[in-house]
Amino acid sequence: VTDPLTALATAFPRDFAFGAATAAYQIEGAVSTDGRTPSIWDVFSAEPGRVHDGDTGEVACDHYNRVPSDVSLMRDLGLSTYRFSVAWPRIQPGGSGPANAAGLAFYDRLVDTLLENGIAPWATLYHWDLPIELEHAGGWPVRDTAYRFAEYAGIVAEALGDRLHGLITLNEPWCSAFLGYGNGVHAPGRRDGAAALAASHHLLLGHGLASESVRAAAPSVPFGITVNLYPTAPAVPPTYDGPDRPAYDDAVRRIEGLSNRWFLDPLFGRGYPADVVEDVRATSALEFVRDGDTDIIAAPLDFLGVNYYTRHVVAPSAYPGSSGVEFLSRGLPVTAMGWEVDPDGLYDIVRWVHETYPAVPIYLTENGSAYDDVVDVDGRVHDPERLAYLRDHLAATSRLISDGVDVRGYFAWSLMDNFEWAYGYEKRFGLVHVDYETQRRTPKDSAVWYAALLEAHRSGAGPRSGILDG
Ligand code: PNW
Numbered sequence: 001v002t003d004p005l006t007a008l009a010t011a012f013p014r015d016f017a018f019g020a021a022t023a024a025y026q027i028e029g030a031v032s033t034d035g036r037t038p039s040i041w042d043v044f045s046a047e048p049g050r051v052h053d054g055d056t057g058e059v060a061c062d063h064y065n066r067v068p069s070d071v072s073l074m075r076d077l078g079l080s081t082y083r084f085s086v087a088w089p090r091i092q093p094g095g096s097g098p099a100n101a102a103g104l105a106f107y108d109r110l111v112d113t114l115l116e117n118g119i120a121p122w123a124t125l126y127h128w129d130l131p132i133e134l135e136h137a138g139g140w141p142v143r144d145t146a147y148r149f150a151e152y153a154g155i156v157a158e159a160l161g162d163r164l165h166g167l168i169t170l171n172e173p174w175c176s177a178f179l180g181y182g183n184g185v186h187a188p189g190r191r192d193g194a195a196a197l198a199a200s201h202h203l204l205l206g207h208g209l210a211s212e213s214v215r216a217a218a219p220s221v222p223f224g225i226t227v228n229l230y231p232t233a234p235a236v237p238p239t240y241d242g243p244d245r246p247a248y249d250d251a252v253r254r255i256e257g258l259s260n261r262w263f264l265d266p267l268f269g270r271g272y273p274a275d276v277v278e279d280v281r282a283t284s285a286l287e288f289v290r291d292g293d294t295d296i297i298a299a300p301l302d303f304l305g306v307n308y309y310t311r312h313v314v315a316p317s318a319y320p321g322s323s324g325v326e327f328l329s330r331g332l333p334v335t336a337m338g339w340e341v342d343p344d345g346l347y348d349i350v351r352w353v354h355e356t357y358p359a360v361p362i363y364l365t366e367n368g369s370a371y372d373d374v375v376d377v378d379g380r381v382h383d384p385e386r387l388a389y390l391r392d393h394l395a396a397t398s399r400l401i402s403d404g405v406d407v408r409g410y411f412a413w414s415l416m417d418n419f420e421w422a423y424g425y426e427k428r429f430g431l432v433h434v435d436y437e438t439q440r441r442t443p444k445d446s447a448v449w450y451a452a453l454l455e456a457h458r459s460g461a462g463p464r465s466g467i468l469d470g
Contacts (some may be wrong), residue, residue: 005449008391009456011398017120017409018454019081020074020431021366023127023171025057026418028087030064034102037093039129040139040180044187055424061416062439067110070441073432074415075117077447078454082119083365083411084110085127085171092152095131099155107156111163122166122411124226124365125153125210128176128187128421135188140199141181143288149206154213161218168305168365169210172228173203174259185422193283201288204266204297211299226305226365227263231349232256235315235328247316251325254279255314260349268357269298303408305365306353308393309337311345335389336370336427343392347399354405361408367393368413370420370427373444381433381444390446394453412450416441 002010012018025041045056063070074082088095090103107123114121126149134145153169161167170176179186182196190196207225214223232255234240234248257276265273271294277286317326332340350362369389373381390412400407417430425436431447434440443451 005453006456006460008395008398009453010460012401012457015408016401016457017081017363017411018450018457019079019083019120019122019409019411020077020415021083021411021413022063022415022418023085023124024087024090025060025127025129026414026420027061027063027416029058029060029062031058033064034090034106035093035100036087036090036103038132039087039089040132040135040187041129043132043135044189047189050187050189051422052424052426055419055426057419059436060419061434064106066439067106067113070416071110071113071117071119073441073443074114074119077431077443077451078458079119080454081122081165081409081411082114082415083122083124083166083168085124085129086156087129088126088152089129089131091155092131095134095137096148096151099159104155104159107160111160115163120165121160121163122168123156123160123164124168124171125149125156126169126176126206127171128180130188139181139188139190140176140202141192141195142198143202143205146202146206146209150209150213153210154217157214157217157221161214161221164218164221166303166363167214167218167221167223169207169214169223169225170203171226171365172307173200173207173225173263174228176203178258193280197280197284197286198288200262201286201293204263205293207267208293208296208299222302224301224303224305224363225267226307227267228259228307228309228366229264229349229353230256230259230310230312231345231352232259232312232314235313235326235330244316248314251314251316255312255325259312264353264357266294266297267301267304269294301360303361303363304353305363306350307366307413308346308349308364309367309369310339311342311348313340333385335385336372337423339369341369341385341389341392343389343396346393347396350400350405350407351403354400359406361406363409363411364397364407365411366413367410368429370429373417373428373430373433375433375435375442379442381442383444383446386431386444387446387449390450 045051111121177196177200181190181199184191261273313328315326414429416432417428417434420427433442
């Protein structure tokens with residue numbers, strides 16, 4: 001008899017990548033050190049009312065000054081992989097021009113320290129910290145930003161490409177476009193649907209253009225992009241056949257169209273989905289899409305990164321002035337974000353990608369949960385809900401693999417508690433608890449469990465990657 005932890009650990013191929021992820025602005029702090037200049041998030045978080053409690057990333061987890069001890073923490077957890085992001089304003093203060101050597105040196109040290117500790121470094125080039133000068137020049141709704149991004153991508157690939165194990169151009173372009181320029185809850189806080197659609201196109205274009213500069217500078221580094229995907233379900237049972245059934249199905253089509261297909265269809269060479277083009281026509285005629293753009297966006301991918309947190313459940317809405325869709329709860333348990341815990345949603349969305357698009361290795365580049373964690377009198381952080389979330393989403397991942405889906409890695413979001421964007425430091429996603437007064441790190445129970453799983457995976461072998469060897 002094997003215990004459940006060993007059974008789960010050994011269900012993963014031996015070369016499966018188990019990691020954790022972070023993003024520059026959420027953990028680094030040191031916002032004006034070594035020549036860094038402000039990004040849209042520095043400016044946005046300084047504006048009253050934008051971020052919970054007026055929090056900013058000025059200090060965050062002070063990771064910039066704590067690389068040696070933070071990497072030791074990762075080694076103690078037994079991570080085989082670590083996904084971090086590179087802050088554009090450290091590399092090109094002002095958003096264009098020559099590389100800032102002091103800024104690059106930080107990531108150089110980080111990458112070397114990871115490798116010395118046996119951890120494979122994966123870099124994300126853009127996790128939302130656009131240099132403010134580029135926003136002043138129009139930001140992502142402007143075409144030139146895509147060219148600026150490709151130039152920056154080439155600089156990073158040139159400097160780190162000899163040591164990276166994976167390179168991700170963009171993190172969640174849906175968030176950058178629709179939360180940043182559409183509803184304004186993220187930086188730069190604009191509320192303009194047409195600008196959001198233009199941003200989505202120029203983000204994808206930037207990704208495609210970057211594939212040229214990155215492949216030229218670092219031909220052997222696996223190259224990909226990370227999208228956040230939402231399985232979307234109607235708020236009525238599959239058998240429901242009331243007169244409004246078609247309206248439910250249409251609400252589902254529109255939401256999953258704009259969140260999933262709007263990005264995946266062009267990335268996989270299909271251009272923008274015609275039904276969504278029709279849905280958004282009243283907002284934008286998409287005049288910014290030029291001949292040849294969709295070919296650039298369809299540059300070959302070595303892998304697709306998928307971030308998954310929850311499923312959307314929708315209904316047609318009768319409220320005038322709403323965009324016609326309501327988001328509902330099914331009464332499942334929710335995290336501190338109010339997001340329903342639904343591991344089957346992870347299975348469903350990745351399986352859908354596998355069945356809908358050409359074969360590509362998939363990495364789960366983020367998955368995790370926020371809870372109101374506290375350090376207990378025993379000095380530990382008891383987070384049974386996060387432990388269960390992690391366990392159940394890893395079980396869903398192992399089912400994908402045994403059903404023949406080519407999933408090659410899983411990165412927990414997040415290594416440590418950090419600046420949770422508009423929620424500031426209120427929401428804690430970490431495997432490791434951070435005391436923001438003292439910067440003390442305390443691995444939570446979920447981290448202890450994850451370390452045990454990774455240890456069992458290393459020693460308990462597991463099959464020699466059946467599906468990966470064909
Ligand atoms: C992702 N939404 O953000 C990001 O990649 C992380 O930086 C972030 O900390 C994490 O998920 C948790 O939020 C998202 O509103 C933020 O749909 C908001 C949404 C989705 C993803």
